[in-house]
């Protein structure tokens with residue numbers, strides 16, 4: 001005999017059975033856009049699907065999470081400048097440029113996260129751009145969280161050095177771009193020679209930081225969006241900004 005408080009009307013029993021059936025069906029078959037690994041006969045060893053990764057990167061940006069995460073790192077960097085600048089002789093801040101000081105989101109989207117360096121860039125047509133041609137346009141907005149770190153550093157007389165993998169042939173456009181969005185009053189901008197090729201950006205950036213130390217500065221912070229911006233030492237603290245959009249070795 002079932003206690004009366006546990007009895008359900010027939011129609012409610014039917015609804016409950018239907019709901020359980022739907023859950024079981026969804027678990028075993030998935031939706032049209034997602035599925036459990038065990039639905040198909042396949043292999044588990046393949047790397048992440050590039051299309052899925054692009055969709056995740058787009059959602060990360062569009063949701064505001066990317067901006068929030070940039071700010072989370074930058075706030076720590078600004079706070080550390082506040083506490084360290086006054087106790088160091090000739091303090092310096094080193095910044096990378098792309099996806100650190102400046103945002104390339106416009107070309108990232110235009111190129112569907114491709115990253116061809118060569119090729120033209122015609123904004124009048126709906127087509128991908130070569131990154132070298134894009135950089136010559138000098139139209140990147142500032143990455144605002146990093147601009148705030150820059151401004152904090154300058155307010156405390158911390159010298160700011162940019163070190164970038166961009167080539168010397170892009171110097172005029174890059175300097176114009178930096179100044180036009182608020183990066184005014186930096187100490188120097190180091191760029192790679194036009195004919196140079198480095199297996200890792202760290203092979204250029206770490207020795208450049210050593211040069212900055214040799215002329216008398218103490219690098220209290222180094223900030224970039226790639227591990228290769230930071231590897232190799234010559235900075236008291238390293239700040240890695242989020243960047244799921246591309247990788248520079």
Ligand SMILES: [Mg+2]
Pocket residue numbers: 096097098099100224225226
């Ligand atoms: Mg970068």
